[in-house]
Amino acid sequence: MTNGEVAEVFERIAGLLEMKGEKSFTVRAYQRAARTINRLPSEAADMIARGEDLTAVPDIGRAIADKTAELVDTGRLDFLDRLLAEFPPGIPALMDVPGLGPKTTLRIWKELNVTDLDQLEAAIETGALASLPRMGRKSAENILRAVRYSRSKSGRLPISRALATARQLTGALVERCPDGINVIPCGGIRRFEEEVDEIVLVGVTSSPGIVLDAFSTLSGVANVVARQDTNATVELESGVNVTLSVVAPESKGAAILNLTGSSDHISLLSQRAAELGLKLSQRGLADRSSGAPETFPDEQSLYDRLGLPYMPPEVRQGRDEIAVALSGDIARLVDLYDIKGDLHAHTDWSDGRDPMIAMVQEAKNRGLEYIAITDHSSGRGIANGLSPERLLAHMSQVKEVEQEIGGIRVLRGTEMDIRADGTLDYSDDLLQQLDWVVASVHSAMGQDSTTMTDRIIAAMKNPHVSAIGHLSTRLIGDRKPIEADYDAVFRAAAVTGTALEINGSLERLDLKDLHVERALEFGAMLVISTDAHTTESLDNLDHGVRVARRALCKPVRILNTMPADEFDSWLRLDKTGRTVRLSAND
Template sequence: MAIHNNEIASALERLADLLDIEDANPFRVRAYRNAARTVGGYSRSMADMVEHGEDLSKLPEIGKDLADKIKTMVETGKLPVLNEAESRTPPALSDLMKIEGLGPKRVKILYQHLDIHSLEDLKRAANKGKIRELEGFGKKTEAMIKQRVERYSGAEKRTKLLVAQEVASALIKYLKRSQGVKQITVAGSYRRRKETVGDLDILVSAKKGSTVMTRFVNYEEIIEVISQGKTRSTVRLQSGLQVDVRVVPQVSYGAALHYFTGAKAHNIAVRKLGVKQGYKINEYGVFEDDKRIAGKTEAEVYQAVGLPYIEPELRENRGEIEAARKGKLPQLITQDELCGDLHAHTKASDGHHSLRQMAEAAAQLGYQYLAITEHSHRVTVANGLDKTRVLKHIKEIDKLNAQLDDIQLLKSIEVDIMEDGSLDLPDDVLAQLDLTVCSVHYKFNLSRTQQTERILKAMDNPHFNILGHPSGRLINEREPYDVDLERLMQGAKERGCFVELNAHPDRLDLTDDACLLAKEIGLKVAISTDAHSTNDLDFMHFGIGQARRGWLTADDVINTRPLNQLKRLLRRD
């Protein structure tokens, strides 16, 4: 049975958690966490690389020992060193570390003193007031833990888009080898590029006698066949995702694609338009009485109700129907309109590749520029840059730029916004940079007013250009900090600053709703990958999908500008 990158990454991350609880060597723990990040975010399948005999030790943060462990997981589905750790420490303790505010030391105390093995144990202990009695906890900490456990336990378990994409890509590749397949599309929230998906809906058109359905239910990653038929089958995969495959006739393919792409509210609105014109619209087509008058393509469905084609990312019933009727649909941004990426890290702080390697990878993507935004030194990472190292780094970029022909590296920094609203580097250093990305990396628990004022004060600094990952959230892992985002956006526009849409699939921060808000305010956005390796530069398409969901056009995004225009935008005169 094939194993996906996210499963390998999860095993490595769980191992790191258990070793952390055991007080293992911190360098060993960090090595497993870094490896998990590399594998989880890698665009190529580890299984495919092993199958082709490629050397995994050449990947960032993957030495020979880790490469061997990953190869073992690919070949056997098991990680023996994880099994050993789980025999010493209850594996469910790893789940406790997903609760914000519970690090390895606190988890260990809870386990040793209250015999807490699971989230349910933790919830019971909090409800009985036992956690407050432990040294280093107290009433406030107990209340915080109780609140976050309830929020985590009640959260809808949806799959990140990156993971769904890996699973879907492998399955589509497998199904395309079926006899008689003509078209195959993943519909649903996946096609609308939502940041998480609940399940996968796959539509197929095929010749009579096609083997696609038989082949589907024999896919090696299936753990349960829920239902099986000639035109529809439903299964559950080892990843936990439920997958529906429907075989539809070519004449109905567009109507079915429209129906199963959704969203439900959008479909209802389109059907109501059809009813007003005497049409019935369903997954089989557009019908006048019993006669099918449209449905082979999605464009036909929209045309039948007097609308132009509406892009899948817009189909949420948030005004797109009315905009279409008035001829005011936005010309959504596309990835080939980008001129560069404004957030990337190298080995100089916590990245994995050199300046030259990042530059060459960005040039291969057709970019004119790449901003090198190493971390500042005080808070974020152990290897962040202080004043002396920033000045040295500036010289290194200047030297490399003199050797590069088809791309320019921009001198930048991801500077921490301190609790008092100051920036983590002096103005005389920031003045020598092409731009700054300014981010909150700590003190997430300030009140809404304090957090908002903190960031607004930072924006008052004339060297503040872009607010990085504005809400601080990590999808399915960390809630956004409490902040008045609309006020921040207004403040940014007034001061000549911008906000980032961080394209990393763990963040996708701004949300689509926040992108819409920025557009309404007239605040322009930078879509950037926050790349820590050359491979991470490929995350840009996730950001583009989010931007399109937020109605953004090329004009709404600053890094669609050529370098000379970008530099004019960044000036705060």
């Protein structure tokens, strides 16, 4: 069980206890613990396996440590099961609807007799919900939209959870196979799809039987769905299906290529193979007439054989990637090594975990030439946002840290709220003292498209707003994107010289690939940012790069591929002059 899943359990417990009228301190203790576990630097399961004492972690005491151990060990929690038994079965789904908290859920249950989503929808349509005290037409509409969204949800696995689960399984499998095995997550995970249907693993080994036995009996496996000589599919306790295919080292190339997909990409390759008189399969290529097989130890050699350049997994979407590859453009897509700086990072001044100096040191260790420290503005009260006075102190600390670490430029920044009415959290006077201003929507996300579009464009028109953060505000699998005229926003971004962020946080990936494509068409400038709240999450740069590559984006379209000096001079340009780097041919 991953930290995210453990945290969800404690959030659920907090909500249910609050409905029961439990002491607020108890409720908050569970909420705090959930947040802490979400931010642990390593998996709780691993820590427990290593014999570490979780009660040493702040906010985790005996009770929560024991419950975590039970969850990690068995995938269940007796305490939660007993708690759930006290409520109608539809209640948790109700509480998951954004806009419905414990108080409202309790009220609609007790007063309107609503205990599931269907009854909730009916209660909204009859106006019963809106008639409750402190509810009204607007609240009811927002909740109805959220209900419809949660119904339409695919039930697919968000990439963040898929990756965490795949990593955990891979680690456990390697540990169980002392003879050595190389496990590669393939399928949608490797292509960096934002949601996947199942987890696909490829194990490279010469002892398939032993590996498949170990796989079928890993902790967390609820049952074995299918088992053949070279693969097995299991269902995890979380309901997720995982398939492991085992291959011999000499066939690795064709196997991971086929199991990475996409199926559309593979069929394009098959056509290509057919033109060469070859047949493509999971084992490799075979001559169509003689049947003579060829195996490939890696993907590169297989692409070579087909007369194609290597294509990174994230572009294998079965669209026009082969043509793009043959034109030589695939090799010129943006790469992690092109990124010279990060322009969105938090510290413990607001809601980040680590001190500014640790974030900057880590950025330097990773070879970045610059980093913008963008803690939250005061509008984000709970994120410990910075008042104007604290922002001034923040700016001086940025300069002190820059001096102290040396060898990396540290930008005075902010992630500032765009308020519901389109005004900003800080005055122009304050903003002009900053090097880099990310403006983001964090509230009133249910506004209608026109209001929201106007709101964002108003922020872009401010001469000090450098970039718009996580434009759609979606959380993959959890929160739907805002409604807005995205094309109008992309156009305004290009006209005003405001950059659009590709937020590399796995929960967000925002802009998403399709929006990146569209933004590029409109000539908007992009930045790839981490939105890091911990030193480890500077990894998010890589995620952002993958999103950009899915949109076939080249380095020249990404601002933070500029070396520090060049970026410096660019920043000194008037905003409307900041489009010079781009041309339609890039």
